[in-house]
Amino acid sequence: MKIFKSLFLLLSVLLFNESFSQSYIGYNADNYSGIHGVTHNPSNIFGSNFKTDVNLISVSGFTGSDYFGINFSSILSGNFDVDEDSERFVSDKNNFFLNTDILGPSFMFNINKKSSIGIITRARVFFNLNNINGELFEAIEDDFESDSNVAFGSQNLNGTIHAWTEIGIAYGRLLMDKQNHILKGGVTLKYLQGAGALFTNSPGLTGQYNNVTETLTTQGELNYGTTEDFDSDDLGFDNLTAGFGLDLGFTYQWHPNREDDSTPIYKDHYKLKAGIAITDIGSIKYKNAERTTYNMNNTVDASSFDDLEEFLDDNYNNTDVIEDTKIQLPTALHLLVDYRLAKKWLVSAQANLSLVKKENDLASSIINTVTIAPRLETKWFSFYTPLSFRQYGDFAFGGGFRLGPLSVGSGSIFSNLLSDSSKTTDVFFGLKVPIYRK
Template identity: 55%
Template sequence: MNYFKSAIAYTAFFISFFSVAQSYVGHSIDNYSGIHGVIDNPSNIVDSRFKTDVNLASASTFIGSDYYAIDFGNIFNEDIDIEDNSKISPSDSNNFFSNAEVVGPSFMFNLNDTNSVGIVTRLRGFANINNINGSLFESLNEEFENAEDFSFDSSNLVSTYHVWAEIGFAYGRVLYNKEDHFLKGGITLKLLQGAGISYFNSPGFSGNYDASAQTITTNGSINYGNIDDINNDEDFNFDNLQTGFGADLGVTYEWRKGNDTDNKGFNKYVLKLGLAITDIGSITYKNIKQYSFDLNNQTESTIGYNDTEAFLDENYTSVETTKKLKINLPTALRLSADYHVDKSIYVSVLGAFSMVKNNTEYANKINNAVTLSPRIETKWFSFYSPVSFRQYDDFAWGAGLRLGPLTVGSGSILSNVLSKESKTTDIYLGLKVPIYQSKKTK
């Protein structure tokens, strides 16, 4: 495997594997989002607008980079070349990222007026490559053709690709309900099944390229590792699962006017505030095969270079070890505020912030984002148009709708169509069986 091109390869893997489709942008705040609202904040499972919500299948994917800014207007051209349809912005620390998930058969239902439970099944994949020198990546990607002199410092280069399945057991309870104030909390305990991990990092990795001599001088080291039953030419698989545990925690406060505590069919709040921490936990892999390359004080020719793996093997000394390794989940802090403007009109602000630092080894992370999303919401129909300000100076504008059991949308489709320099794109699709709470006549 080409170590430095692997972020692009795994991104392509996720898109092809989850061929239907941050997740469900604009939809998860909907009071009729059901299971998808529970994924963002487990307290949403209780006092919902459903008697029961059954998710049949849904999928979401998110992909981006601060290295490539792509013109998605040509995405359906069979002859598309990512290099020809993108603006390249090399920096001292570029980043590539993608995540994808399939939510399988899942359900939630009310035990009584104050307690609700549910089960959520998901298949998830994350790919992150953080802090890679853009000039180095560009030269490796182009096999040093027409490369000019450059120096690089990728001391904090880390990359992690992880695929796992999970089954979550969710519980929510009304904690306080008096006059104009309402508070509920929830927790999802998750059993994790890891399908595979691949990673590389580069302690102290730095150097420079001499274009006239076509040589690269390096210092530091590179560590590359993967699960031992996955060779370099195979996709992740589920033949030898590794077990882990995780959890989501959340609370929701509502300020209500004229609180009708007996009527579960109406949204009673003027303002709703949510706080959650998601993806607490890890999976431990017992047999990780790691290759450590010593790059200190060496100058090597790049003439004839066409593969990073072969270049490392031919020019540098490596040590192979087998180790036990804990891979942390992409822990995130999620904040939300939803204002009921009038009748079926709502405006929300959502913030999703990674609790994993960019240079953390053996972990994935989400992209930080703040999203403003106006919506029209009724029992059978909702329409959203989220506007997001995403990490790495990216702006995204999307649209989505829920029509009874069907949900489809994207947090970036409008900006992808209008802009020739999009840094991120996402899409989601879902099908469910909603059974609503009955409404009393007011």
């Protein structure tokens, strides 16, 4: 049984050690993104500009919180101080999130004039902590050593850490081919291998800490659980659990200048492209997961607080249940509109929307984002400057480029450098072997 505090420890390590971890923001709209675009919409695999696209290794990370606002320029200068270079936005419902996406050896190629196929390998880690009272977070972070009284109340508190790998078979096909109108569809069937999960929830938890008597009075219920042998401080992929997932997508393209329907669509630039996809449909079922329920109605001595699991076990009545548990994937809806301003200049608008209920502690989820990204796009080089509006009120402005086999970027690098209180950050890097069509 793992400690509930590991939720907080994991986030602290990630935020304060420059481990940035939404994926490939800006780059995934590029018509030369290849296999990366397939991860957001599997219909992108058909009609691409590649004979073959082989990904060697790519890493993308996205992290943030509406509790912390961090001065990233201080981090880059090496003089970062948590108290001086971070601003805290304490509320009754603070949220923390992180996802890391490692795209391993993957490839795609054309079967014939109407269909394409690909193999995708990935390793992914998601962290979500929703609706935690900021006063409670600070009290746990400080081991209940505050110099003043603290009162807190959290409703529908929940959190999840989940790590898994996946192998996907992507297939795309031309569904409609008229002179000026193209419709294509795609699907990715994924075999999942879960490394494990930690999950917690509380329908209601209130409390008061008295700094004079060093006592903590709480009311409510707290639940947390872990899959068998899961350790969030040392994620391992040697004891995996199988599951299945699905991505499904469609793309429409308008080609007003196409001479006839025999002209390959990759040879005729579209004026407008619109796509819709649902990704990460599915779940992983873990056997013998342990869930502990604590009755939090008690007044206890908080001066001995150190390890949260031990503190809970020593001071609160609890019951343990061993049961099979399903962890839902971060199911999401992706919408894209891409418009060609000139031959090499385009602008895209994307929406990435979570389809997971926020109160679900047995699921990972993305945060909702809307991104507008102007870009210069050529065969060997692309440059893009995404502007994003992100859930929890953060605005992000970034940049990135593709230079042949190399892609590097961040959807928030410029706003992180200019702002003294950034709530989100992301970065990606990729290396591939592109084999272009003639």
